[in-house]
Amino acid sequence: MGRGLRGAFLASGLLLVCTSATFQEEFGRISEELRAEGRFLEALETAQQITDPAERARACLLTAWEAGDLGGALRTGLDGLEATPMDLELLWMSLRLSHALSASELAGELQERLDEAISGAHELGPETRKAWQEESGRLGPVTRNLVESSAARQRSLWLARWTVLAAFLGLGALALGVSRSSTQSS
Amino acid sequence: MSQQGPSVRVVLASAFLGGAGTMTVELAAVRLIAPWYGTSAAVWTNVIGVILLALAVGYLVGARLSRGPSPGTWLGRALLLASIFTVWLPFGAGPVCELFLPSGLALDEAAGLLRWGSLGTSILLFLPPAVVLGLVGPLSVELVMSGRGGHAGDAGGRVLAASTLGSLVGTFGTTHVLVPGLGIDMTFWLAAGALALPGILILNAGDGRSRASAALVLLAVPGPFLAQSSPPTPRAGWKLIDQVQSPYQVVRVVELPAEPGQSRGLRYLQVNESFDSFQSVGSEEKGLLGGGLYYDHFVPPAWWSRREGPWRVLVLGLGAGTAVRVLEGCLPPGMELSTVGVELDPVVVEVGRQWFGLEDDRPERRAISDLDARAALRALEPGSFDQVILDCYANAVEIPPHLSTVEFFNELQGVLRDGGWITLNAAGFGLEDPVVQALASSLAEGVQERILATRVPFSRNCMLHARRGNEPPEPGSRSWQVPHSELARTLSPLELPGAWSWVAPGGIGGTLLTDDHSPMERLQASSIEAGRRRWVAD
Numbered sequence: 001m002g003r004g005l006r007g008a009f010l011a012s013g014l015l016l017v018c019t020s021a022t023f024q025e026e027f028g029r030i031s032e033e034l035r036a037e038g039r040f041l042e043a044l045e046t047a048q049q050i051t052d053p054a055e056r057a058r059a060c061l062l063t064a065w066e067a068g069d070l071g072g073a074l075r076t077g078l079d080g081l082e083a084t085p086m087d088l089e090l091l092w093m094s095l096r097l098s099h100a101l102s103a104s105e106l107a108g109e110l111q112e113r114l115d116e117a118i119s120g121a122h123e124l125g126p127e128t129r130k131a132w133q134e135e136s137g138r139l140g141p142v143t144r145n146l147v148e149s150s151a152a153r154q155r156s157l158w159l160a161r162w163t164v165l166a167a168f169l170g171l172g173a174l175a176l177g178v179s180r181s182s183t184q185s186s
Numbered sequence: 187m188s189q190q191g192p193s194v195r196v197v198l199a200s201a202f203l204g205g206a207g208t209m210t211v212e213l214a215a216v217r218l219i220a221p222w223y224g225t226s227a228a229v230w231t232n233v234i235g236v237i238l239l240a241l242a243v244g245y246l247v248g249a250r251l252s253r254g255p256s257p258g259t260w261l262g263r264a265l266l267l268a269s270i271f272t273v274w275l276p277f278g279a280g281p282v283c284e285l286f287l288p289s290g291l292a293l294d295e296a297a298g299l300l301r302w303g304s305l306g307t308s309i310l311l312f313l314p315p316a317v318v319l320g321l322v323g324p325l326s327v328e329l330v331m332s333g334r335g336g337h338a339g340d341a342g343g344r345v346l347a348a349s350t351l352g353s354l355v356g357t358f359g360t361t362h363v364l365v366p367g368l369g370i371d372m373t374f375w376l377a378a379g380a381l382a383l384p385g386i387l388i389l390n391a392g393d394g395r396s397r398a399s400a401a402l403v404l405l406a407v408p409g410p411f412l413a414q415s416s417p418p419t420p421r422a423g424w425k426l427i428d429q430v431q432s433p434y435q436v437v438r439v440v441e442l443p444a445e446p447g448q449s450r451g452l453r454y455l456q457v458n459e460s461f462d463s464f465q466s467v468g469s470e471e472k473g474l475l476g477g478g479l480y481y482d483h484f485v486p487p488a489w490w491s492r493r494e495g496p497w498r499v500l501v502l503g504l505g506a507g508t509a510v511r512v513l514e515g516c517l518p519p520g521m522e523l524s525t526v527g528v529e530l531d532p533v534v535v536e537v538g539r540q541w542f543g544l545e546d547d548r549p550e551r552r553a554i555s556d557l558d559a560r561a562a563l564r565a566l567e568p569g570s571f572d573q574v575i576l577d578c579y580a581n582a583v584e585i586p587p588h589l590s591t592v593e594f595f596n597e598l599q600g601v602l603r604d605g606g607w608i609t610l611n612a613a614g615f616g617l618e619d620p621v622v623q624a625l626a627s628s629l630a631e632g633v634q635e636r637i638l639a640t641r642v643p644f645s646r647n648c649m650l651h652a653r654r655g656n657e658p659p660e661p662g663s664r665s666w667q668v669p670h671s672e673l674a675r676t677l678s679p680l681e682l683p684g685a686w687s688w689v690a691p692g693g694i695g696g697t698l699l700t701d702d703h704s705p706m707e708r709l710q711a712s713s714i715e716a717g718r719r720r721w722v723a724d
Contacts (some may be wrong), residue, residue, distance in 0.1 A: 038675040038681055041662065067679035068478060073618065102295055141347020149295065152288040156299055160286045160306035165308040171243050178250045 031059045040067040054084040061093055068098055086117040086134060092139075099142050104150035111136070111143040192388045194333040198242030198348040200265060202382040204322035205352030206359070210293040210377040211272060212237050215312050217370050218275060221436050222283035222506050223304040224458045226584060227707050232301070232705070237316045244320015249578060251321065252328035254409045258388060259396045261329065264321040265385030266700040271315035271380035280418070282310050289418065289495075299397045323349060366433045376380070415470040427453065428541060429527030432533030439541045453541060455506045455534065465534070465579065466506035468542035472513020474672055478644025480611055481512045482676050484575050487607040487651065488513070489668040490659055494520035500571045500601060502559035502589070503578035504529035508553065518675060524550040526571075528562040530578075531555065559589055568602045576610040585613075589705035590625055594701075595632025595652075602654040608633065610650040615717040617641055617687055620709045622648045623696030626689040631698060640686045643679045646717070650689075661686045 027050045034043035040063055047059035057080025064073035077094035086092065091114040098107040118124075118132045192200075197537035216225050223229045251260045263350035287296065323345060331341035356377075364373040382403055389400040420426050420440045427439040433459045442451035452475075452571040453468035467479055473476055474482045488497050497517060501509050502549050504527030513523055527546070529535050532555035538544030546553035554562060559578050576598070578589045588594060598608060610629060617639055629652055630637045638651040651658040659665035662681040668674050689696075697709065 019472055038678045040679050044682060064682070067685070068645070069641065069679070069682065069685065070644070072684060073268045073700035149288065149291065151293060153295055153299060156286050156288055157302055160299070163286075163306040163309055164302070167313065169240065175243055175246050181250060 028055055028059050031063065035063055035066050048111070054080060054087045054090060056080075057083070057087075058089050058093070061090070065093070065097065070097055073097055074101060074103070085113070086120065088114070088117055088121060090118055092135065095139060099139070099146060102146060102149075104146040107143045108147045110142060112141075187308060191329050192261070192391060193330065194330050196384060196388060197261070197329045197333065198344060200261060200388065201322060201326040201345045201348040202278030202352035202355075203380050203384055204265070204319055204326075205349035205354075206356035207268060207352075207377050207381045208237070208241070208316065209353045209356030209586050210318045210360045210364070210373065212355065213314060213367060214370055214373045214377075215275075215308070215374065217365060217431075217436075218279045218374075219283055219304060219307055219311070220458045222287050223300050223307070224584075225435065225580075226300070228711070229304045231307040233308045233312060236305070236313055240313045241320040244317040245324055247317070247340060248324030252324045254391075256396070257325045257328045259392055261282075261322065262385045262392065262396060263399050264318050264325065264389035265381050265388070266399070268315050268318040269382035269385060270376040270405045271318065272374050272381065275315070275374050277310060278311055279307075280634075282307050284418070285310075290698065296714075301711075336630070338502075347646075356373060360536070361362035361433075365431065369431050381430075398680050406550070420486055424454075427535065430533055430537065434531045436532075437533055437536060437537055439511075447659045455537060455542065457547070466508045466538065466542060468506060470509065471515065472511045472543075474676065475508075475512060476672075476676075478642065480507050480642045480645055480647040480649060482516075482673070483586030483640070483642055483649040484509050484512060484609050484611075485516050485670060486613075487609060487658075488517050488521060489673065490665065491607075491669065494518070497520065497521045497523050497541075497573070498571045499523065499525045499573045500573045501527040501577065502527060502562070503576065504538075504544075504553055505534060505577065507553070508542065508547075509575050509577060510545075511543060516670065522550075524645040525552065526566070527551075527553045527555045528557055528559050529553065529555050530558055548600070549622065557670075560594060563597050563601060566601045568600050571601050571606060572603060572609040573609060574598055574602060576608065576682070584710060585621070585625070585706055587699070587706040588701065590628060590698045590706055591701050591704050592628050592632045595629050599633050599652075600656045600671050604655050607656075607658075608650075610651040610652075612639075612648045612650050613646060614648055614713055615646055617648060619648070619713050619717075620697070621706070621713045622650075624699055624706075624709055625696075626650055627693065627696035628699040629656035630689045630693060631693045634691055636688050636693075638686060639689055640680045641684075643685075660688075 016140060027046050031050075032042045032048040034040075034046060044060060044063045047056060047063055050056040052058055057076060061073045061076040061080065064070075064076055069175070074094060074097040077090050080090045081087065081094065091110060095107060095110040095114055098110055114136055118129065118136060121132075124132065191197075209294075212234060213254055215237070216230055219233075231687050237545065248260075248264075251257065254260070260498050283303070287299050288307045291299070326345045326349075327338070330345055331338060361673065362372060364376065368376070370660065386400050386403055389396045394514055420438075423443050426439045427441050429436065429438045431437075438456045440456060441453050444451040448470065450470065454464035454469070455466035456463070457465055467475060467481065469475055474485070476482065491497075496592075504510075507527065510525050510527060513525070517523055520534070523671075525692045529538075535544065535546070535553050535555040538553075539546070545551050559576075576589070577584060595608070599606070602608070608629065610625065612622045612625045614620075616622070622639065626637060626639045633652045633654065635652060635655070636657045638660075640651070640661070642649055642682075661677075666677070666681075668677065697705065699706065
């Protein structure tokens, strides 16, 4: 028996990360090459030597992600965002991971933070800003579906509990009514 | 029928049919809602509990009605009403289930809804017919006593005997004849017909008001033509290829969209509720599947053994034969595969032959169905296998408790040669998952050796490896490496910290599962409910 994960694999949009000028530190490059060769332990050890906290977090996140540890990758991303809360790449990757893991509340929060970070990133050129906005726009409906699915789940749970309560009350009233009418007629 | 009411024989026949109808509804009820909720112990408990409560209320109401002037009329009406409720159950199942269980949920998202939703569904679907069926007993006792005279105990005993015999017939008939032979819908319609017939006879033999009540049967007549059940639709993009009822469960074959270059997509075999889970996978080619599918992790022991010649594998939980096809396409050169697969559900094996390329037409590929995995062990020669693959799941997520205990694992290693392997698929949200920890602890205790637990990438599965009289290689070590590039790439992520751990006998403190005490259902419920929180720790 197996349980697949939705949207677990990196897809288009990763280009945004790879073309970022900040991602070309030597250890980052080597880590990327090792990941491509499937040498994940060496890739992680190399990534951990990156000095810049945001780049280190990105490299470690990507290593965990490509190695199939989506939960670990997301934890790495969230830890990295504590140090660099407006890092676009970390926000984007963490959002994608929260989609894959169906973490609806977290996805909603990360979507808002990503949109806010894009708006506040004054250093972005017009083409790059547009690409980020389009990517955020592409992810928005996925986030909304996830949030709505979670809300629908909560509504169903609420409905089920109230149905049970109403049934017990109704049956109790019926039993009481029958008992009383039996007493009166005897 | 006498002027005072129906004859005693008709009344006892009604009690008999009422008992049969009650058990038929109860047993078929769980199967009716299984495509949404599964058939776990919690679902069974909810259905049985609601029906028992409804019967109790029905008995009270029946007792009150029995003191009125027309108990015979009320008995006829009760049987007809029960018939009407029963005939429309298949029609109502889909809409009611989906009221409490939105479509498109993943397995962990459905946690909590399975228990409460199945309880709410049982109340809306099964409580009304069960309340009405509860009227039959007291009304029948009143009619027998007024027909024969004598003592209440005499009348009560006769009615209870008739009702209980009917329950017996309903129980065995539903499980062994009706559901497997006719399907769920027809089972309910037959039960409805069996209840309607004495109801009509009793009412037609009464006064004018009774005969008018018989017209109620018209509400049941359209049922078989309109009231088919509508099972849940597959997830968006998945195509339903086949669906069959087996004696144990609903079995579905769905096909995913084809990737570029493929003539068809992957096929999944699902049972009961499944959500995003699967029991077997079918691809066009044999060999490694990739994509986070745990079957690939059954292969490494053959390479770690560094042998040539026969490789004899016992697959417990054969399903549609995925493990065998993966092994066939990825064994070391010079190794010849011979397999014995054990699968409880014969329909799953048949579906495997039809849709998943399962081959069992020669001595090296045996498939044994209709046999429990633990019972199968007793029929196998000790020391005859190089590897046992354990992949037994009931419904979508439940490891049968008797296949997860220290005693079972101890028996399991008895069919292995020295140095033979046990490879166990443990569905769980990581190595810290309570189910994975319990299985790992119990396996280590059962084989009395250190076992290796690894997390399967891109999945919600872990793999447990054990060896008889030895232990598996440590990830990253020389003996861990395999000279097969695709398999090596599969194993590489497992070398990362947190992706593997050793579990020694008495080691990690996971719940030890024994034949006397195996709280697997509780562990699995807590695993699923905590699943999403566990992915995002702290």
